Amino acid sequence: MKFDHRDPGTSESRWRSSASWRAVEEFDATGIERLIVVSAHPDDETLGAAGLMKRVSSTGGSVTVILATDGDNSHPSSPTHSAAQLRARRIREVQEAVEYLAPGSSIVRLGLRDGALKEDPDAVRSGIEKVIASAEGEATIAATWRGDGHGDHRIVGEVSAEVAFAHRAKLVEYPIWLWHWSSPEDRDMPWARLRAFSLDDEELVAKRQAIAAHASQVAPLSDAVGDEVVLRPEFVEHFERRVEAFIVTAVEESETLNQGFFDNFYGDKKDPWGFETRWYEERKRAITMASLPRERFGQALEVGCSIGMLSAQLAPRCDSLLATDLSAKPLEIARERLANHPQVSFHHAATAEEWPDGAFDLIVLSEVGYYFDVAALDRVLSRAAASLTPDGVLVACHWRHPVAEYPLSGDQVHQRLSEVEQLERIVQHCEEDFILEIFGQRPARSVAQQTGLV
Incomplete structure (x- = not known):
């Protein structure tokens, strides 16, 4: 302003x-x-x-x-x-x-x-x-x-x-x-x-x-x-x-945003956030992909995949990718976008209540954490940490400016994430508009340590 x-x-x-x-x-x-x-x-x-x-x-x-x-x-x-x-x-x-x-x-x-x-x-x-x-x-x-x-x-x-x-x-x-x-x-x-x-x-x-x-x-x-x-x-x-x-x-009184919020938000729009058209989004995805500490992953989970723009970049680096979203409309677009990637599957679910089974080498929480209230976010982070393989990583990326409708801010999400006892930060990229952090299971190793440089 x-x-x-x-x-x-x-x-x-x-x-x-x-x-x-x-x-x-x-x-x-x-x-x-x-x-x-x-x-x-x-x-x-x-x-x-x-x-x-x-x-x-x-x-x-x-x-x-x-x-x-x-x-x-x-x-x-x-x-x-x-x-x-x-x-x-x-x-x-x-x-x-x-x-x-x-x-x-x-x-x-x-x-x-x-x-x-x-x-x-x-x-x-x-x-x-x-x-x-x-x-x-x-x-x-x-x-x-x-x-x-x-x-x-x-x-x-x-x-x-x-x-x-x-x-x-x-x-x-x-x-x-x-x-x-x-x-x-x-x-x-x-x-x-x-x-x-x-x-x-x-x-x-x-x-x-x-x-x-x-x-x-x-x-x-x-x-x-x-x-x-x-x-x-x-x-x-x-x-x-x-x-x-x-x-x-009143954080303690805020409620997790439900499916109706997102269904109304999408309405008849294909890309209300401008994922396909905004340079900001393209640049943020590039920074996210460049920050991944491994070249390739086995089993991956992306929570809140929306129309699948980030999914399309994650897919070639994963043996399998499970992408979830609370709203059915963006999932339809994501399925169409990734139709030629048989290793990608989609699931319509409220992740805080329906966390998928299995262990994952990569879990991505991009622009989703602030849609949960504190209790739901804690459940998501706890389940994410428990679902990581011993050398798995959790990627979190969030907008830092205030949004009146969201129960939490991006900074609050990352504050909560930093308090998860099992996790240790590997990567941190923070600028005025967004924060990107990557965590591994303790004791986490840097890229140089993983590749034998140190």
């Missing part, structure tokens, strides 16, 4: 008049004892979660604010403020804002480079994990939303989701720029997972005071070119409303 903060954006009145907005369910903050608010930049926490911070603090809970960056790149062309001066000013501003909301709360600064969090997600992860480990009790993490359209916000959201998943913490995400570039009619609006948190009079006053404390963002630094206001009044209006919005991902 590309946007310009200088554009007018969607008006607050348009959001408020939306029937979808009025139908949003309430967010229940009852029982939050430890709130960890993760912010990409100073002011994100105030815009998105000030009321929640005030509520938790006022009811005796603890609040910790984690700042991934100091926001010193907000005015890169300023003739009056250096980056160091902006950093100092924005730190003072966030300290003042937090005092309005949750007096005495801790502010943890990670000091990472503003605008470049994608280069150091591990530092974000480490910072959040240290805060979680610093005290006992169930934590709720409130982080910038992964789908907010801002690179730093996305990294904070993605890493926070990984940490919450790994530590069994609750997660809510607060959108910031969504209200600017999206609209009530946008088909991708996450209405089903959006929750509204109503502020009382005291909370609303405190939030507005905290927003005003971020003077370097809500007002120009000076009249000079390069010192223009970052958060325009029409944008700030979204956050002066009496309601805060949180996107809730």
Whole structure:
């Protein structure tokens, strides 16, 4: 998502008049004892979660604010403020804002480079994990939303989701720029997972005071070119409303996507994902095939084969390949595609419940793990590990960007996979769009070890 903060954006009145907005369910903050608010930049926490911070603090809970960056790149062309001066000013501003909301709360600064969090997600992860480990009790993490359209916000959201998943913490995400570039009619609006948190009079006053404390963002630094206001009044209006919005991902309540979802998704379309036409997909398949640690395999299993594009590349390297899918329509296309490969068979099955018998030298889970809920994914991974031959390998490849309908994210799938005790990672390829990993039975051997080079 590309946007310009200088554009007018969607008006607050348009959001408020939306029937979808009025139908949003309430967010229940009852029982939050430890709130960890993760912010990409100073002011994100105030815009998105000030009321929640005030509520938790006022009811005796603890609040910790984690700042991934100091926001010193907000005015890169300023003739009056250096980056160091902006950093100092924005730190003072966030300290003042937090005092309005949750007096005495801790502010943890990670000091990472503003605008470049994608280069150091591990530092974000480490910072959040240290805060979680610093005290006992169930934590709720409130982080910038992964789908907010801002690179730093996305990294904070993605890493926070990984940490919450790994530590069994609750997660809510607060959108910031969504209200600017999206609209009530946008088909991708996450209405089903959006929750509204109503502020009382005291909370609303405190939030507005905290927003005003971020003077370097809500007002120009000076009249000079390069010192223009970052958060325009029409944008700030979204956050002066009496309601805060949180996107809730309740992993433990999410359900595995069923056959009806995929049947509806395919509909009358042959290739709704663009497997046949997108360079992205062609390149990803090439990387997957090049990463296989053996030239040839005996018995192979591909879970969720769809229309058989990857199957067609796996087949020549396997003595036999069993390809499964939950939906019958793509299986018909896959059968036709691989009609000249007698070693390939197809099975229409819900793999979490109908895992095939036998042992496999190769198991492929490509773009399927996030369709399962946690319990179903654990069953699949457990059965996959148990079905591998002693020198067999499991290939997992998943899209890393958020998809509202999926119970899990790609990163969560691979986090869960890394926790399977019997398996050891052989290959890891991670980029912004997808993650590819290959595992073997412990103790796994590298390609050089397998071929006698070391």
